[in-house]
Amino acid sequence: MKRIYIIILLVTGLFSFAGMVYAEPREETEQTIAQLQERLSQLNDEISTTVVQQAEQEQQIQTLNQELAAQEKKVTNMTDKLMQLEKEIQARVRSIQLTDANQKATFFQIDGWAKMLSSVKGIEAIRKTDAARAKEYTELVESITKQQKELEQKQATYAAVQQELRATIEKQTASKEQLEKELKDNKELLAQIQEEEQQQEQALKAEQDALWQQVVLGQTLSTEEEVTEKAQDIILTAKQYLGVPYVWGGTSPAGFDCSGLMQWVFAQNGISIPRVSQAQQASIKEIPISEVQPGDLVFWGRPAHHVALYIGDGYFIQAPQPGETVKITHSSWYPFESAGRVLN
Structure with missing residues (x-):
C-alpha cells in the first residue's frame, strides 16, 4: 500500500513538473508581463525607427x-x-x-x-x-x-x-x-520572463525540430496549414539567420531589428517590402488570424511596433530586442495581434 502511494506521488509530481514547463506565466503576473513586453517592444520600435530616420x-x-x-x-x-x-x-x-x-x-x-x-x-x-x-x-x-x-x-x-x-x-x-x-525598474520580472521563456523553448524543442522537417519536405503541418513552395523558400532563408544579434536599425546579417529581418529575408527571395513594421503592416493584405499560413507576417500593435515571420503550428521567427538574437517563438508565449499576407 505504501509503495502504491509513493508511485502516485511520483506520477503526480511528474505531471506537476510538466505543467510548470508548459504553463503560461503565472496568472497574477500575466497582465504585468504582457504590459511590460508591450512597452519594451514599443520603445525598441521607436528607437529602431528613429535610427532608420x-x-x-x-x-x-x-x-x-x-x-x-x-x-x-x-x-x-x-x-x-x-x-x-x-x-x-x-x-x-x-x-x-x-x-x-x-x-x-x-x-x-x-x-x-x-x-x-x-x-x-x-x-x-x-x-x-x-x-x-x-x-x-x-x-x-x-x-x-x-x-x-x-x-x-x-x-x-x-x-x-x-x-x-x-x-x-x-x-x-x-x-x-x-x-x-x-x-532597471523591472530587472527581477525580466529575469523571470527570460527563465520561463527558456523553459518553454526547451519544452517545445522537439516540436520545433519536427516542424522544420515538415517545412523542408514541404509537408502539410499538423494544423493543416499549407506550406507553399515560395513560403518554404522564405522560411528556410529566415532560418539561416537564427542566432544573429538584434541591432537597432539593423538590416543585414551583421545585425537585424524586427522589420529589417523581414525586409532582408523577403528581398533574398525577390520580394520587396517596406522598411519599418508600420509600413509593412500598411502595405500588405490583412488576413484574419484564424487564416494565418506559413510565410505570412504577424504583427503586434496598430500601427505595428513589432513584426515576425509565421512559420506554422503557432511558431514564428523574430528579431526580439537588444541583448537577444533572431529566434523561434511560440504564439502561446507571445500572442500576435494581427496578420498580413505578402505571398499570393
Missing part, C-alpha cells in the same frame, strides 16, 4: 550638401559670365557713343548699365549693333534669378532637414533613456 536624414543632408555646392558654383559661374558680358556690352556702347554723336549725351545720362539696358534707346542701339549679345544678357539675368531662387529653396530644405535630424536624435535619446529605466 536618422540614417535617411543624414544621407539627405549629404546629398543636399552636394546639390548646394553645385548650385552655388552654377550661380557663381553665371554671375562671372554676366559680369564679362557687361564689360563687353559696355565696350560696345562706348564704340556706339563715339560713332554716333547724337546719342552720346543720352548714354552718359543713364546711371548704371542695368538702367541703360532698360532704356528703349539703349536696348535699340545694342540690338542694332549686336542683337545676339543683348539677348544673351537678358536670358542670363533671368537664368541667374531662377538659379538663385532654387539655391534659396535648397538652403531652406537643408535647414529643415537639419532640424528634423535634431528632433529625431532627441526622440531617440528620450526613448533610450525610457528603455533603460524600464529595464
